Amino acid sequence: MKTSKKRTAFRIAMVSILLAVLASPVAWFVARERAEEGVVSLAIEESGRLLHHYDAIDLSGPDALAHAALAAKTISGGLFDISEIYNSQGLRLAESLTAEGTAVEPHLPKHGLPDYLEASYESLKLSNNVWALRVFVPLRDSATDMSQPITGYFEGVRVVPTWQKDQIFYSSLTMALMVGLASLLCGAALYPVVVRLSADNERKAREVLDSHISMMEALGRAIAKRDSDTGAHNYRVAWIAASIAERLGVAGSAMQALIAGSFLHDVGKIGIPDAILLKPGKLDAAEWLIMRTHVAQGKEIVSGMGWLDGANDVVAAHHEKWNGSGYPLQLTGEAIPLAARIFAVADVFDALCSKRPYKEPMSFETALAILEKDTGSHFDPAVMAVFRPMARKTFERLANISETDARQLLEDRVRHHFDL
DSSP, rough: OOOOHHHHHHHHHHHHHHHHHHHHHHHHHHHHHHHHHHHHHHHHHHHHHHHHHOOOSTSSSSSHHHHHHHHHHHHTTTTSSSSEEEEETOOEEEEEHHHHHHHHHGSSOOOOOOOOOOOOEEEEEEEEEEEEEEEEEEOOOOOSOOTTTOOOOEEEEOOOHHHHHHHHHHHHOOOOOOOOHHHHHHHHHHHHHHHHHHHHHHHHHHHHHHHHHHHHHHHHHHHHHHHHOOOOHHHHHHHHHHHHHHHTTOOHHHHHHHHHHHTTGGOOHHHHHHHHHHHOOOOOHHHHHHHHHHHHHHHHTTTTOGGGGHHHHHHHHHHHOTOSSSSSSOOOOSSSSHHHHHHHHHHHHHHHHOTTTOOOOOOHHHHHHHHHHHTTTTOOOOHHHHHHHHHHHHHHHHTTHHHHHHHHHHHHHHHHTOOO
């Protein structure tokens, strides 16, 4: 399984497990609450039926006490273990208890005179793992018309038997397990869909990135060709800059910007007239002023191109020097972007060690001596400290390298840092 698929599977599994862990207790709680409410609703309905049957709703007549006592006794033998009936003033008229009710009554919390307007209940965990449900029901002539006056109160306690506790437990457990399993199955069903969509998005992103890199390469090669050179310099210098940056801990978008900027550092030369760009001799002062405009022109070219915006750091500052004697802004020290400081070392080293139409390549010792001499004036000492130990291997790796091989070197770094 590819790393991306493993990562996707892991994330979906984690989300599914987290959902199951969170949803299962909620399902357990909801199922248990509904079971309790079902027991209470049945008990209230049954007690209401019996109270009406024994004419124990209107508790103001001369026979109210007898009717209340009979109703309480009948109710306590059914769904309730304790039944209490009060008149509208909250005075208790009758009470009846089963053996279970007698055992739990001392452990029930006490309360004042009943004066509630709506039916309610409370779930009580008593000693010895006893579970009791206590209901409070205001009595009215109509069970549905809440505007009717309250004629009395019924309070009942049901000690939930073991069989019913087990039934509620297993019902709640089944619901929790079903919700948990549904969460896991949902994750399993989503996995192939997410993988397919992710792969499609990744493919499209790679196609776009490939086209961007191809355009960058074509533009860089066009610049090099126009400057009477091959594209090998761009490949080499971008590879050297990336190698230095890796040792400095540069990664991600910063590394991508460095590679793009290094490859396109002289893109502004497109706007320099051939008479100046290709002049075989030295440039005069006026011509140098025009030549130096390639920095500003390069910055304009890469600005606003989205993915190339990061290349600005190198394109706009690759001629700045550590001591402020560079151009165009005479930036000093760390005011120069790190990418430009890295590139400066890579660019000068490659230029010194490479054959050009107007010069032969320098030896490694001569090239490094020039870099050492200019460290602290042209080059960032920290960048040179990183480059110095790798300079010899870099020189040997690039000595007499073909443009094709140089392109392959950079392509390896591009595929690594652009996640291709």
